[in-house]
Amino acid sequence: MTGPHTLVETERQVEARLGKLPLDYSAMAVASNLFRAANAVRNHLERTVLSENNLSWTAFVVLWVTWIWEPIETRQIALEGGFSKATLTGVLSTLEGRGWLARERSQADGRLVLVRMTDAGRELMTQLFPDFNLQEQHVSSPIDPAKRDEFAEMLRLVTVHVEKRD
Template sequence: MTGSHTLGETEARVANRLSHMALDFEAMAVSSNLFRAASAVRNHFERNVLSESGLSWTAFVVLWVTWIWEPAETRDIAAEAGISKATLTGVLSTLEKLDLVVRTRSTEDGRLVLVTLTKKGHDLMENLFPAFNRQEVEVVSPVAPGKRSELADMLRAITEKIEG
């Protein structure tokens, strides 16, 4: 159960308490479940797959994006990972401390910083990512295989609506 009260109890209570308001329960259900699911997935991965390499969810995502596009510019990594550049600076500091990435100021544009994985970073991702992906499969297994693309599309549409 995702909380102490069932969904039915919650909606009944909300309907009763807020009957003087015109509310859209479907929209409410989508956004609350979106947040709950994302939080549960993140915690699950941090507790299981990621815990032995000492990576947080976001550190892993940053490492993954850099792995795919290296050498990667920090402004692009932040955009791909969906975090601010301020946050990325801190997460890269953590990854550097773990000796997983290296930051280099661009020679072509002094404003830009390029990031690459170290050998240790590459070795880690070669082993960690398949395990990560197996957990991804596990986590989405309650969703019918035919519905997973549709789910991803709906989620992407929500993000695009917000970020234009």
């Protein structure tokens, strides 16, 4: 669900309030709309395919990153997912309790914890991800299919640029 104001109303109000300030309004629109779109997509995916499996966005990201990179260290999952190790610990406990992931100490360095998918976790992701991708198709459907690769590349450019500076 969006806030009480539409995107157009918000943009008009911003211009009315800030119109006299020497600002780069196109840069503001890019950053603002990127943030708003990311939240809208995340909320949509949580309300649809993820809620059907009783998963939060964070839990899904942990499953996804582990599925792609297993075995993976917990610190790498937190870094890839963009959340704290404290948040990760709670999510891992939940996912482990559901039988989808397993943690083990690294044999090379006992201080490190590795995470692996269980067979049940792999089965979940194999069944879940096609439905997730159907929602990705829905989310991207307003964009001309011939322009989606270009749009994805623009988003990559923003991501790489910001990550280099942080």
